[in-house]
Amino acid sequence: MIKVRKLVKRFGLKTVLRGMDFSVDDGEFVALIGPNGAGKTTFLRILASLARPSMGAVNVAGFQLPKDAADVRRRLGVVSHQPLLYVDLTATENLKFYGRMYNLPDVDTRINEVLEMVGLASRRDDLVRTYSRGMQQRLAIGRAVLHDPSVMLFDEPYTGLDQDASTMLDEVLRTVAARGRTVVMTSHDLARTEDLATRFDVLSRGKIAASATHEDFGSGNLLSFYKGVLEEGKKQ
Amino acid sequence: MKKKNSYLRAIGAVAWKDLAAELRSRELLSAMLVFSLLVILIFNFALELDIKTRDAVTSGVLWVTFVFAGTLGLNRSMAIEKDRGCLDGLLLAPVDRSAIYFGKAISNLAFMLIVEIIILPAYSVLYNTNLFQPGLLLVILLGSIGYAAVGTLLSAMSVQTRTRDVMLPILLFPVIVPVLITAVKASGGYLQNLPFDQILPWLNLLVVYDVIFIAISFMVFDYVVEE
Amino acid sequence: MKSKPSALKTLDIVSFILLAVATYLALVFAPTEKVMGAVQRVFYFHVATAWVGLLGFVAAGVSGVIYLRTQNLKWDLVEQAAVEISLVFFFITIVLGSIWARPIWNTWWTWDPRLTSASIVELIYLAYLMLRQGIEDPDRRARFGAVYTLVGAISVPITFLSIRMFRTIHPVVIGNKSAAAEGGFSMSSDMKIAFFFALFAFTIIFIDLFWNRIRLGQLQQKVEQLKLKVME
Numbered sequence: 001m002i003k004v005r006k007l008v009k010r011f012g013l014k015t016v017l018r019g020m021d022f023s024v025d026d027g028e029f030v031a032l033i034g035p036n037g038a039g040k041t042t043f044l045r046i047l048a049s050l051a052r053p054s055m056g057a058v059n060v061a062g063f064q065l066p067k068d069a070a071d072v073r074r075r076l077g078v079v080s081h082q083p084l085l086y087v088d089l090t091a092t093e094n095l096k097f098y099g100r101m102y103n104l105p106d107v108d109t110r111i112n113e114v115l116e117m118v119g120l121a122s123r124r125d126d127l128v129r130t131y132s133r134g135m136q137q138r139l140a141i142g143r144a145v146l147h148d149p150s151v152m153l154f155d156e157p158y159t160g161l162d163q164d165a166s167t168m169l170d171e172v173l174r175t176v177a178a179r180g181r182t183v184v185m186t187s188h189d190l191a192r193t194e195d196l197a198t199r200f201d202v203l204s205r206g207k208i209a210a211s212a213t214h215e216d217f218g219s220g221n222l223l224s225f226y227k228g229v230l231e232e233g234k235k236q
Numbered sequence: 237m238k239k240k241n242s243y244l245r246a247i248g249a250v251a252w253k254d255l256a257a258e259l260r261s262r263e264l265l266s267a268m269l270v271f272s273l274l275v276i277l278i279f280n281f282a283l284e285l286d287i288k289t290r291d292a293v294t295s296g297v298l299w300v301t302f303v304f305a306g307t308l309g310l311n312r313s314m315a316i317e318k319d320r321g322c323l324d325g326l327l328l329a330p331v332d333r334s335a336i337y338f339g340k341a342i343s344n345l346a347f348m349l350i351v352e353i354i355i356l357p358a359y360s361v362l363y364n365t366n367l368f369q370p371g372l373l374l375v376i377l378l379g380s381i382g383y384a385a386v387g388t389l390l391s392a393m394s395v396q397t398r399t400r401d402v403m404l405p406i407l408l409f410p411v412i413v414p415v416l417i418t419a420v421k422a423s424g425g426y427l428q429n430l431p432f433d434q435i436l437p438w439l440n441l442l443v444v445y446d447v448i449f450i451a452i453s454f455m456v457f458d459y460v461v462e463e
Numbered sequence: 464m465k466s467k468p469s470a471l472k473t474l475d476i477v478s479f480i481l482l483a484v485a486t487y488l489a490l491v492f493a494p495t496e497k498v499m500g501a502v503q504r505v506f507y508f509h510v511a512t513a514w515v516g517l518l519g520f521v522a523a524g525v526s527g528v529i530y531l532r533t534q535n536l537k538w539d540l541v542e543q544a545a546v547e548i549s550l551v552f553f554f555i556t557i558v559l560g561s562i563w564a565r566p567i568w569n570t571w572w573t574w575d576p577r578l579t580s581a582s583i584v585e586l587i588y589l590a591y592l593m594l595r596q597g598i599e600d601p602d603r604r605a606r607f608g609a610v611y612t613l614v615g616a617i618s619v620p621i622t623f624l625s626i627r628m629f630r631t632i633h634p635v636v637i638g639n640k641s642a643a644a645e646g647g648f649s650m651s652s653d654m655k656i657a658f659f660f661a662l663f664a665f666t667i668i669f670i671d672l673f674w675n676r677i678r679l680g681q682l683q684q685k686v687e688q689l690k691l692k693v694m695e
Contacts, residue, residue: 012536012601013688050327051463073330082321088257100249101329103242127260143325386614393607397597406593407611410586411618417625437628445621452617459531459606 001026001151001182002047007056009042016042018206019056029183031193033226034203040186043203044155047184048078061151074102077144077152077181081159083136084143087129091120091139094128095146102147110146117176118142119168134165138172145176154185158192166192194222202229209233246331250339254313255346264312268351272305276359290363295423298359298367299379299416302352306383307408309347310391311401313340318395327461337388337457341450344391345384352376371426375439379419382446386411389453392460418442471674478671481664485511485657493657502566507657509559511665512552513581518669519549520584524616527609539605540684542612543595544676548669550588553581576626583622587615 004022008015016039024030034040045051047060049069058065061075078084085094092111099107115121118138128136137157144152157173158166170192187193193200200222201211210229217225258264279297283289317323326336356376360367387408394403418438425435489507496503522545530538560578561571572578591611598604650658 013684013691045463048328050324070330070332073328076328078324078328080321080324082324084321084325086253086257086316086322087320088261089253093253093256097249097253098325098329101246101326101331103245103331389610389614393594393610396603396607397594398599399593399597403594403597406590410583410590411614413583414618414621414625417622441621441625441628448617448621449614452614456531456610456613459610463603 003059005057010054031197032186077149081156083140114142246335247339251342254343268305275301310387314391314395334454341388375422382415385450485664488657507661511661513556515669516553519545527612530609540680580623
C-alpha cells in the first residue's frame with residue numbers, strides 16, 4: 001500500500017530525512033515513533049502529498065508521489081494535531097464543504113452517516129467554535145473518512161486531549177478510522193499506541209532505526225523497546 | 237466532464253465557505269466597514285472637500301479608502317486558513333490548486349464589493365453628491381477585480397512570512413499602482429461627466445491589467461502554496 | 464571555492480579603470496553644454512546608471528522565471544544579486560536626476576512617468592528584500608522571491624504606460640526635434656563619445672559587481688553548509 005525507498009528530504013542545506021526506507025502492507029496499522037525533530041511530521045507531510053521529496057521514490061495506493069498527487073489525495077485521509085476545521089461553521093457545514101471539495105455524490109447522506117459514526121449527530125448544527133477539543137478531533141476524523149479513503153495518516157492525534165477524550169478518540173479510531181484501512185500514525189502517547197498498532201517503527205536521525213511487532217517485544221513493552229533503540233542509536 | 241465539474245464545484249465550495257462563515261461572524265465585514273468610514277472621516281479633516289474641489293478629489297478619496305480597507309479583508313481571509321492549519325485541509329483536496337485561488341479571490345472580491353456598496357451611499361449622503369452612476373459602478377467593479385486578483389496571491393505569500401499582516405501592504409501597493417491610476421482617472425472622468433472617449437483609454441488599460449493579473453496569479457499560485 | 468579567480472580580479476581592475484576614464488570624459492573631455500552649463504554633465508552617468516538598473520531589472524525577472532522552472536537555487540542567487548545591484552543603481556540614477564532637475568526645472572522632484580516608475584521599482588525591490596528577510600526556509604524564500612519579481616516585472620511596465628498617458632516634462636534627449644523646448648538638447652560628437660563610453664563602462668561595472676555578488680552568495684552558502692556540519 002505504501003512503499004518508500006531511499007527518501008531524502010532537504011530544507012535548503014539541512015537534511016531531515018536521509019535515504020529512508022519504509023513500507024506498509026494493506027490493512028496494517030503502523031505506529032511511527034521517534035524523538036522530536038526526527039522528521040516524523042515531515043515524513044507524514046510527504047506521504048500526505050503536502051510536501052515534495054527532494055529525492056527518492058514514494059508510492060501510495062499504487063500511485064507515485066509527487067507526480068500523481070491528485071490520485072493519491074482521493075484515497076488519503078489525514079488527521080493532524082490541528083483539526084483543520086472552520087470554527088465559524090457548523091459541523092454539518094464543515095463536512096458539506098469538504099464533501100464538495102472531494103466531489104462526493106450524495107453529500108448529505110454521507111454526512112449523516114459520518115456524524116453518527118463519530119457520535120456527533122446531536123451537535124451537528126452547533127458551531128465548531130463551541131466544541132471541546134475532543135469533539136473537534138472526532139469531527140476531524142469524520143472529515144478525514146468522509147470520502148472513504150483506503151489510507152489514513154494520523155499526526156499526533158492525542159495532542160491536548162484529556163483521559164476521557166483520549167479514550168473516546170480511541171474508540172472512534174478503532175471503529176471508524178482503522179477498520180479495513182491502512183494506517184500510519186505518529187504519536188508520543190506510547191501506551192495508547194501500543195494497543196492500537198500492529199507494527200512499530202522508530203524514526204531516528206532521518207532514518208528508520210528499527211521495526212518491530214508485538215511478538216518482538218518479548219518480555220518488555222513498547223517503551224522498553226523504544227528506549228533500547230535510542231540507546232543503540234546513541235552508541236553509534 | 238467530471239473533472240471540470242469537480243473543479244468548478246471546488247471553486248464554489250471555497251467561495252461559499254468563506255461567505256457563509258463571514259455572514260455568521262461578520263467580524264471581517266464590520267472591521268472593513270468601520271475602518272472605511274473612519275478613513276472617510278479623516279479625509280474630511282485632512283482635505284478641503286468643499287463643493288468646488290470635491291468632484292476632482294472624490295474618486296481619489298474613494299479609492300484610497302477601498303485600497304486600505306481591502307488589505308484588512310485580504311489579510312483576515314488568508315489568516316483564517318493559516319492559523320488553524322486549514323490551508324492544509326484545502327491542499328489535501330484532490331483538486332487543482334488554482335481552484336483554491338479562484339475560490340479565495342471570488343470571496344475576497346465579494347467582501348470588497350459588499351463594503352463598497354455600503355460606502356457609496358454613505359459618502360453620497362455625507363458629501364451630498366450622487367455616486368450611483370453606472371459608469372462609476374463599472375469602474376469600481378473592474379478595479380476591485382484587479383485588486384482582489386493580485387491581493388489574493390500576495391496575501392497567500394505574506395501570511396507565510398514572519399511579519400505577516402504588515403507585509404501585505406508593502407508587497408501589494410507598489411504593484412497595484414496601475415489599477416489605482418486607471419481606476420481613479422476613470423472614476424474621476426465619470427464623476428466629472430467627461431466625454432466617453434476620454435474615459436475609454438483608462439477603462440481599456442484597467443481591463444488589460446485585470447486580465448493579465450488574473451492570468452499570472454492563477455498560474456503562479458501553485459508555487460506559493462505548495463512546498 | 465578558494466581565492467578570487469584571476470579573471471574576476473582582472474575584471475575588477477578593468478572596471479575601476481573604465482570608471483576613471485568615464486569620469487574624465489564626462490567631467491573634463493566633453494564640452495560644456497550651452498544652455499544648462501556644467502550641471503548637464505550629470506547626464507552621462509545618469510543615463511548609464513539607469514541603463515544598468517534596467518539590465519538588473521530584466522535579469523531579476525528572467526532569473527526568477529528560470530528558478531521556478533528549474534528549482535535550482537543558483538538562479539535564486541542570480542535574481543537576488545540582480546535586484547540588489549539594480550536597487551543601488553536606480554537610486555544613483557534618481558539622485559543624479561534630482562541634482563540635474565534642481566537648477567534646470569527648479570524642482571527636486573517631478574511626478575513624470577520615468578521618475579515615478581523608477582521610484583516604484585525601488586519600492587518593489589525593498590518589498591522584495593523585506594519579504595525574503597521574513598522567511599526561514601531557503602526553498603520557500605526562493606519561490607516567493609521569484610513570484611514577486613515576476614509580478615513586479617509585469618506590473619512596472621504597465622505602470623509606466625499608465626503614467627505616460629499624462630503629459631511629461633522629462634526631456635526626451637535622443638533625437639527629438641523639440642528637445643530644446645522640453646529641456647532637452649542635442650549632442651555634439653564629443654558628447655556622444657562621453658555618453659556611449661559611459662554606457663559601455665557601466666555595463667562592464669555591472670558585470671563585475673554581478674559576478675562578485677554571486678560569488679559572495681556562494682561563499683555564504685558554503686559557510687552555512689560548514690556550520691551545519693559542525694553542529695551535527
